[in-house]
Amino acid sequence: MEVIFSTNLEQEAKMKVCQALGNIQKVNQGKYLGLPMVVTGSKQQLFGYIRDNIQQRLKKWKNKLLSAAGKEVMLKSVAMTMPTYTMSCFKMPKKICKEINAVMANYWWGEANGRNKMHWRSWNKMSLGRKDGGLGFLDLEAFNTALLGKQVWRLITQPNLLVSKVLKDKYHPKQSLLKCKVARNAS
Incomplete structure (x- = not known):
């Protein structure tokens, strides 16, 4: 198993999480369901x-x-x-x-x-x-x-779906999806 971390997380915290999950590996690049896991x-x-x-x-x-x-x-x-x-x-x-x-x-x-x-x-x-x-x-x-x-x-x-809630909180927490501007970090 592998895990991907945000760039905002400190290296020490990444190592602790990997150890807590049973020495799981950190992923830098790869594919899941044919899609790249890291979009850079x-x-x-x-x-x-x-x-x-x-x-x-x-x-x-x-x-x-x-x-x-x-x-x-x-x-x-x-x-x-x-x-x-x-x-x-x-x-x-x-x-x-x-x-x-x-x-x-x-x-x-x-x-x-x-x-x-x-x-x-x-x-x-x-x-x-x-x-x-x-x-x-x-x-x-x-x-x-x-x-x-x-x-x-x-x-x-379907605003009650988990994906809808996550995307709303990340990209347009205070306004409608149709009225918000595209965030610079949007994929």
Whole structure:
């Protein structure tokens, strides 16, 4: 077992807690449920693993052997679902979302002789619904905002949950969630 401490806690207190818990180890970095346990540094580096995982997964699939329908199913069912849990907890940087979109677009259009083929349609247009002339791929930035909005809705509609109480006490103890300013230390 491992434990994470606030940076505000003194080193001596950290050691006492670890000993009281049976010589438990202090964690500096790691993942829990696929998410980083310590959120520090550049978000580009922190969430870059999602882009890399999607890229690795797409490299394993034989692009030339799949029809357009097969590629669509693979992208929608696997590549677009991989960042869902992370995006429901964190605001992903726009650059990472764009890079993931670029990886998926490159897979969609394919490559020849080690170079990406011509993209005949922008990914933004392919992200439109079928009735609007697109293929219904997710707009990752909008999807991220929707997932975070769902979390906010849960905090507003269920204020008696433990997570609602903790977040209220930490980030907006004196006013409504919708009226408070974003704290500098907010994740």
